[in-house]
Amino acid sequence: MRFKRFEDMPVWRAARKLASNIAEGYERETTSDFLRFLSYAKESAGELRSQLYVAFDIGYIKEEDFRDFSRSCISISIQLTRFMQYLEVSQP
Structure with a gap:
């Protein structure tokens, strides 16, 4: 298995997805949306x-x-996980 670029490796794509899900969730309007994207990040x-x-x-x-x-x-x-638990308890 050969990759032309490091960025093409599945491990790199998974790392980018993790960070992107946190960022996207943070920009959402509601805590429940943020929690959903934190779950995706997990x-x-x-x-x-x-x-x-x-x-x-x-x-x-x-x-x-x-x-x-x-x-x-x-x-x-x-x-x-701990952050999600905190947000769930703190949610109005």
Whole structure:
């Protein structure tokens, strides 16, 4: 599997989706819309973790980088979950 550009790799696309969903949700009018897009971002974090496994398995990233990126993805997912819980409780 060869990619012409780094930006074409599925792992990169998943990372962009994660950030884009947070940004798009933030611009929405309601908290419920924001929560929906945060949920999409959390799904993208899971997709990103999956793509990291693929990138590691085919030799695109080193084991140390894989571990660091995976830990970051898990941390992001946990932070998104906690933020969503906070917003749900704070919602009028």
